[in-house]
Amino acid sequence: MLTNNLKNIIEAIIFTSDSPISVDKIHSILSAEGFEKREIVQILKELKEEYFLRQGGFTLEEVAGGYQFRTRPEYAGWIRKLKSSRVNPLSPAALETLAIVAYQQPITKMEIDRFRGVDSGGVIRGLMERRLVKIVGRKEIPGRPILYGTTKRFLEMFNLKDLSELPTVKELQDLEGYEGKRK
Amino acid sequence: MLTNNLKNIIEAIIFTSDSPISVDKIHSILSAEGFEKREIVQILKELKEEYFLRQGGFTLEEVAGGYQFRTRPEYAGWIRKLKSSRVNPLSPAALETLAIVAYQQPITKMEIDRFRGVDSGGVIRGLMERRLVKIVGRKEIPGRPILYGTTKRFLEMFNLKDLSELPTVKELQDLEGYEGKRK
């Protein structure tokens, strides 16, 4: 194995590791190749120097007893913009509630709670904030509870032309796999 | 702001993003600075070239309509040593079904079953759980069956810029060499 190759391997390992990685860890991964620790230390020094001289968007840093690539502090502002623009994926609870509203609409909060077996107030609020669920009226029973339904945005998000495009409960069961079906 | 600075900012943004980031997204993050899209496209091209020429542990790749840093395939063995959780590989049945969906989309379950000669319900569900396949609509024939297609995650997973990067069925048949056998 060429030294340049070793450098690349170490670079790739640091790049993929989700926390700072120590010289010992790197050494143990490469142990089968019989490299000595001081060779690895030498290459880490070179890599660090290389990234420093390159003056790019990120550098190789020694942190918490290990090595990690980190963006340069001067770009923090832009990265915050990236993070804040990120859409959070729907939680399993939110998806479940959304499915109940989609199939059972118009539906009251109490009915949703009964389906899920837990209080869904927070989840419904979250779905309304994301404009996936809206108030569609009131149920004409004592107390006149609010009725919820899905929005146009919900259809857009799931690529549906209209609600009739939702898979039916029967169709979902058909996907249960032939293992279950045959027994 | 200097151009070199812009390059670094873009590099830092791509570096931090946890999924492939599109030109539009980068553009919107930098919108306050009044950069034009073609400037960003130009810089992305330069960065990609730079990483390619550097021949390091990772490169800048175009996948699923965006840009992402990815390790070079030749170092996979070392990186796998670093990873604790094994990825559940796709079974041959899943790959086969995925290929059918990729080439024939939008496609119904019944059509998939016919191509494969077996019921594919369980496999389709598995692919949907892995977010490689999704519902894209309904076919306007009696019964309005569900239509399936591949997702953006599918492109990410197989390092594809877009679907046109897949070899054509004709190319695959030539590979197999049975075209000549046709009477």
Next chain:
Amino acid sequence: MTMQYEVKLPVFEGPLDLLLYLIKKNELDIYHIPIAEITDQYLRYVEFMRTLNLDLAGEYLVLAATLLHIKSRLLLPRSEDEEDDTEDPRAELVEQLVTYQAFREAAKALDRRPQLEREVFTRGSGDVRVDEGQKSVGEWEEIGLFELIDAFQRVLKRMKPQQILEIEGEQLSLVQIISELKEKIQRAGRLMFQELFEDQKSRKRIIYTFLAVLEMVRRKMISIYQLSPLSSIYLFYEGDGIDVNE
């Protein structure tokens, strides 16, 4: 042979795979399949799988019926009033096989691409642990169900009848055998398939061992590789496996 078990086939293979496997094994031209011969072979396979009490998908029998139907149509003398260029009764099946084969190629081409978390990795996608002694994929060829059944039939053939004692009322459980096998493979890292059946004295135990291998493949506890076609088959330990009985 009455047995108290049911093993589901590794779900990855179907009747079209079996037919293509037989065509390839016999080096036949897909456009000129000798239907009578291939039908016999196909039925023998299905029959063998049934004697193992394997839970066969109904589609295997559907294709068997199709093959028998084509065979009978080919045997029929052509009636006078039929036109000369009547369609070859095999045409539809051939078309289906060719298309299926193209998709299998497409699947293989897809699988050859650098795959995320397999060949290529993104930033911060790994957590640290050193894992030694894995096979390097590439030299080894993963094998399918039908190759395995062939190998098993060879094992059975090599055994002399007097070698096999039936032990009356021997209590065996598949779960038990799976856990024994698991321990063995885990300790060794890999095991040769043929070795599993040496020193096995009862037919029932041999069959149970084979079924245990199938079940372990299905649960992804092991994978099966060989270096080249017809060379020894090896079982590799993959992990505790997944629960596939949803």
